[in-house]
Amino acid sequence: MTGSPLIEVEDLRIDLDDGxxxxxxxxxxxxxIDRGETFGLVGESGCGKSITAxxxxxxxxxxxxxxxxxxxxEGRQIQNLSAAxxxxxxxxxxxxxxQEPMTALNPVSPVGRQIAEMFVxxxxxxxxxxxxxxxxxLASVRVPAPERRVKxxxxxxxxxxxxxxxxxxxxxxxxxLLIADEPTTALDVTVQAxxxxxxxxxxxxxxxAILMISHDLGLVANVCRRVAVMYAxxxxxxxxxxxxxRAPSHPYTQGLVDSLPRLGxxxxxxxxxxxxxxxxxxxxxxxPDGCRFNPRCAQATDICRTxxxxxDGLEAGGxxxxxxxx
Amino acid sequence: xxxxxxLVIGGSLFALAILVGLLAPWLAHTDPVMDxxxxxxxxxxxxxxxxxxxxxxxxxxxxxxxxxxxxxxVGIVSQLINSVIGVxxxxxxxxxxxxxxxxxxxxxNLMLAIPSLIFALAIMAVLGPGLTSLLIALGLTNWSFTCxxxxxxxxxxxxQGYVQAAxxxxxxxxxxxxxxxxxxxxxxxxxxxxxxxxxxxxxxxxLSFLGLGVRPPFPSWxxxxxxxxxxxxxxxxxxxxxxxxxxxxxxxxxxxxDGLRDILDPQSRSRRT
Ligand SMILES: Nc1ncnc2c1ncn2[C@@H]1O[C@H](COP(=O)(O)OP(=O)(O)OP(=O)(O)O)[C@@H](O)[C@H]1O
Ligand code: SF4
Ligand SMILES: [Mg+2]
Numbered sequence: 001m002t003g004s005p006l007i008e009v010e011d012l013r014i015d016l017d018d019g020x021x022x023x024x025x026x027x028x029x030x031x032x033i034d035r036g037e038t039f040g041l042v043g044e045s046g047c048g049k050s051i052t053a054x055x056x057x058x059x060x061x062x063x064x065x066x067x068x069x070x071x072x073x074e075g076r077q078i079q080n081l082s083a084a085x086x087x088x089x090x091x092x093x094x095x096x097x098x099q100e101p102m103t104a105l106n107p108v109s110p111v112g113r114q115i116a117e118m119f120v121x122x123x124x125x126x127x128x129x130x131x132x133x134x135x136x137x138l139a140s141v142r143v144p145a146p147e148r149r150v151k152x153x154x155x156x157x158x159x160x161x162x163x164x165x166x167x168x169x170x171x172x173x174x175x176x177l178l179i180a181d182e183p184t185t186a187l188d189v190t191v192q193a194x195x196x197x198x199x200x201x202x203x204x205x206x207x208x209a210i211l212m213i214s215h216d217l218g219l220v221a222n223v224c225r226r227v228a229v230m231y232a233x234x235x236x237x238x239x240x241x242x243x244x245x246r247a248p249s250h251p252y253t254q255g256l257v258d259s260l261p262r263l264g265x266x267x268x269x270x271x272x273x274x275x276x277x278x279x280x281x282x283x284x285x286x287x288p289d290g291c292r293f294n295p296r297c298a299q300a301t302d303i304c305r306t307x308x309x310x311x312d313g314l315e316a317g318g319x320x321x322x323x324x325x326x
Numbered sequence: 327x328x329x330x331x332x333l334v335i336g337g338s339l340f341a342l343a344i345l346v347g348l349l350a351p352w353l354a355h356t357d358p359v360m361d362x363x364x365x366x367x368x369x370x371x372x373x374x375x376x377x378x379x380x381x382x383x384x385x386x387x388x389x390x391x392x393x394x395x396x397x398x399x400v401g402i403v404s405q406l407i408n409s410v411i412g413v414x415x416x417x418x419x420x421x422x423x424x425x426x427x428x429x430x431x432x433x434x435n436l437m438l439a440i441p442s443l444i445f446a447l448a449i450m451a452v453l454g455p456g457l458t459s460l461l462i463a464l465g466l467t468n469w470s471f472t473c474x475x476x477x478x479x480x481x482x483x484x485x486q487g488y489v490q491a492a493x494x495x496x497x498x499x500x501x502x503x504x505x506x507x508x509x510x511x512x513x514x515x516x517x518x519x520x521x522x523x524x525x526x527x528x529x530x531x532x533l534s535f536l537g538l539g540v541r542p543p544f545p546s547w548x549x550x551x552x553x554x555x556x557x558x559x560x561x562x563x564x565x566x567x568x569x570x571x572x573x574x575x576x577x578x579x580x581x582x583x584d585g586l587r588d589i590l591d592p593q594s595r596s597r598r599t
Contacts, residue, residue, distance in 0.1 A: 059493060091496030098494075103487030108509040117505065122496060169495065 005075070006176055006209050007056065007094075008032045012069035014051050014060065014233075016284060024067060025284050026052055026233040033177065036207040038200070040220030040241065042256070043230035044281050049213045052230075053179050055079070056211075057094055058086040074176075092122040095170035097163075099182040104166055105154040111165045112138070112150025118172040137168040141198060160191040167199055171208065178203055181213045196223060217256050221245055226318070229253050232282055232292040239318035249320040251297045252277070291323065299324050333585025339578025343571075347394035354388035359543045361385065368561050378563035380553070389545040390567050396539075396546035397575065400460050400530040405523040407465030412472025413508070413515060419473075420480025421503055430477070434470045442467040443529055450538045457540055460533060464526050472518050479511035486510075513590030517583050524579035531572050547572050 012029040015022040026048035033039045041049050054060050056071060058079065071079045078089065090096075098104050106114060115137050116130035125133065131150070138146035141164040154162055163183065170178055180199065184192040200223055203210050214220050220227055221241035228238040229252065237250040248254045255277035279296035282288055288295055294304040303323050311319040346353065355376075366383035369375045377386035419430035437445075446463040453459035480503075483489060489506045497505070533539045534548025535555075542549055547568040554564035 057494060087496045087498060089496070090494060096494045098487065098491060100487050104491040106488045106492075106506055106510070108512075109505065117497075118495065121501070166491075 004035050005032050006035045006037070006073070007211075008070075008072040009052075009056070010070045010072075012052070012055060012071065013067040014048065014055055015065050015067035017063040017065070018285060019063075022067065023285050024233060025064065026230075027067075028234055029069070029230075031228050031235065031238060033209050033211060035176065036204075036209055037226070038203075038210045038212065038224040040224035040227040041211065041213045041230060042215065042217050042220050042227055044215055046281055046284075047230045048233045049230055050181055053096065053181055053211065053213060056179065057090050057096060059090075088122075091118060091170075091175075092173045093175050094177045094179065095173070095175040096179040096181065097166045097170045097183050099185050102159065102162065102186065105162060107154055110151050110153055111157070112152075115150070115165070115169050115172055118169055122173045133172070134168075137172050138165070140171075140202065141165070141168045143168075159187050160195060163187060163191075163195050164198065167195070167202070171202055171206070174206060175208060177209045177211060179211045179213070182215075183212075184219075185214075217244075218260050229256065232287055233284070234292065234321065236293070236322065237318070237320045239314070239320075240316070243316055243318065247326065249314065249325045250293075250322050251299050251325075252293050254326075291321075330585050330588060332581040333589070336578045336581025336583070336585055339574055340582050343394055343398060343575045343578065346391055347398050350388075350391040350395060354385075354391050356385045356388045358384065358389045358392040358545050361388075368557070370561070371563050377567040378561070380561075380564055381557065386550075386563060386567050389550060390547070390571050393545040393547045393550060393568060393571065394575075396457065396534075396544070397527050397530055397548070397572070399457070400464060400546075401523040401527040401575075401579075404461050404464035404468070404526045405519055407461070408467075408469040408522060408526075409472055409515065409519045411466070412469035413476045415469070416473035416476025416478075417480045417503055417507060417511075420477040421484060421499070421507060427477075430473065434473050434477075437467070437470040442470075443532060446529060446533065447536075447538070450533060455538045455541060460530060460539055463533070464529050468522055468526065468529075472515060472522070475514055475518055476511060479514070480507050483507050483510055514587070517587045517590060520579055520583035520586060524576040524583070527572060527576055527579070 009032070010030050013027040014025045016025040029052055031039065041052065043049055051060065051064055055066055058081070060066060066079055070077055073089065073093070078086070105111065112131060112134045115134035116127065119125040119130035119133050120127060134150055135146050138149055143149050143161060143164055157165065178199070183199065184195050187195060196219070199210070202208070210223070212220055212223055217227070217229075221244065224241055226238065227241045227244050228235045229244070229250065230236065231252050237244070237248070237253045239249070244253060245257060248257045259277065277296060282292060282295070288305075290306045291297070291300070291304045291309050294300040297304065301324065307323075309321050309323045311321050312325060313319050361384060363383040366375070366379050367381050369379040371378045375385060375387070377390060379385055380389075415430045415433070419427040445467040449463035449466065450459055453462060483506070489502060492502050492506050530539060530546065531548030531551060534546050535552040537552060539548050540546045542553065550568040551565050554561070554568070557564050
């Protein structure tokens with residue numbers, strides 16, 4: 001099932017038009033997700049994760065636009081498709097769920113109808129068939145008494161239930177890729193774990209690939225086979241998730257791993273402070289020259305301040321973008 | 327729960343007016359047009375002639391009942407036309423933005439600048455009197471408030487999570503406007519529509535009073551007032567009862583609109599849930 005590339009991104013650049021000039025909000029972004037694979041994208045707030053996802057589904061709106069590079073889905077270039085063609089992909093072949101289950105559902109429409117609409121829209125089903133399929137879809141995300149729940153309005157459901165409904169909607173048409181942009185941040189921890197588990201199991205059953213976006217490296221590494229770490233619009237390291245934990249190569253990744261609470265450690269119990277990465281993320285319009293991490297990097301040398309590092313392949317697979325990587 | 331007096335009274339008055347219009351053939355004592363009898367001319371209200379009779383001996387009570395048909399048809403149908411035009415223009419303008427929005431805005435401002443009754447008068451002058459002309463004239467001239475409201479709602483709803491989610495799920499523009507935006511702005515649109523119906527009833531009366539409405543002898547409340555204006559001192563019942571009918575219907579519609587605004591207001595709705 002895995003092995004053949006589903007989506008390939010090559011040297012993607014996303015421009016931000018700030019009125020007078022175009023600044024790259026993301027550049028040199030390359031990755032590949034195979035069929036049925038789980039791939040994670042991690043980084044601090046504002047590093048460009050969400051805009052990368054939006055670029056994949058063709059929904060970058062002004063002031064953002066694709067400034068270069070190639071996006072291929074099943075070997076076909078998709079970034080220049082007509083609006084109608086892109087719409088056929090969205091929700092049907094590539095689906096996405098968001099952070100906010102509270103607001104992502106239409107408040108005046110019963111949830112069953114919102115699921116059924118996907119079958120009508122993308123699969124050409126009649127409303128009768130679609131309503132039946134909606135009940136099945138709700139059952140598949142383990143919502144109890146689905147034939148009654150389909151008539152409920154979103155405000156009658158808890159946050160966890162709403163996120164299950166969102167997953168049912170996203171997976172309704174059997175997409176090949178599910179993009180999950182911080183799918184559980186708004187939920188409390190126990191519900192979070194349930195939802196992630198559900199999403200992972202359903203996708204594994206159906207062979208749906210996952211692109212999971214989060215700033216929580218621990219969470220992503222748990223779900224995903226491979227992880228890309230993004231910093232200030234560039235992917236700085238991409239590895240198997242086990243490797244990245246055991247031996248992070250990039251100084252930024254090392255910082256991220258060090259800042260994670262380990263199970264049973266004193267830090268997890270809150271008795272000592274977690275190690276944090278000093279400094280702040282630079283603003284898009286004000287990226288430093290050379291390596292963008294250099295103002296915060298303990299290993300930075302002169303070359304880091306003048307020359308941007310290129311990607312360096314690693315023996316165990318993956319790559320890192322650093323002049324002095326481990 | 328607090329009794330919503332305006333909703334109950336307004337709804338009842340409006341429902342009564344509709345019932346009266348629908349049941350006129352059964353409730354009326356005489357035919358409103360044919361049963362003229364000069365023997366009974368200008369009888370004041372009595373047990374036989376509840377609302378009195380006019381100069382040709384026609385029963386005012388029966389004519390008021392039948393008059394409800396014209397007034398309500400004009401009120402309801404012309405406001406529906408206005409609502410459809412206003413929502414279609416405003417919703418699409420707010421959703422798409424750009425040159426279309428500029429165009430719709432300019433058109434709305436133009437409509438707001440010309441008093442709608444004057445505009446309707448001009449249209450009537452071209453089309454000539456009659457029910458169809460009334461519906462067209464009043465239906466084309468009173469959509470600007472609905473349009474403004476729909477545009478403002480679409481603008482604010484456009485950035486809601488569920489609208490963006492629908493885009494991500496592959497919904498087309500039309501589907502988004504109909505399934506995501508329209509149902510979420512319906513409350514205030516209905517309120518404006520109800521109030522607009524009241525003013526359409528008044529406009530019908532005004533145009534008929536000027537002789538531009540429904541052709542006599544068929545009664546409408548406005549044309550009855552128009553015919554009665556010479557006898558306002560000698561036979562006040564001729565103008566009093568159609569006037570009262572207009573007053574109660576418009577009052578009912580305004581109370582109903584206020585009451586609907588109270589229950590459909592998103593703030594009061596969230597207070598209830
Ligand atoms: N519509 C927009 N207009 C202007 N700038 C934008 C817009 N959307 C994103 N940006 C900018 O692009 C950069 C990347 O944003 P993005 O939303 O991808 O971040 P992110 O990695 O998803 O962060 P978060 O973890 O907070 O979701 C940010 O600096 C942001 O300010
Ligand atoms: S290139 Fe230099 S500054 Fe950048 S991460 Fe590597 S060592 Fe640090
Ligand atoms: Mg984001």
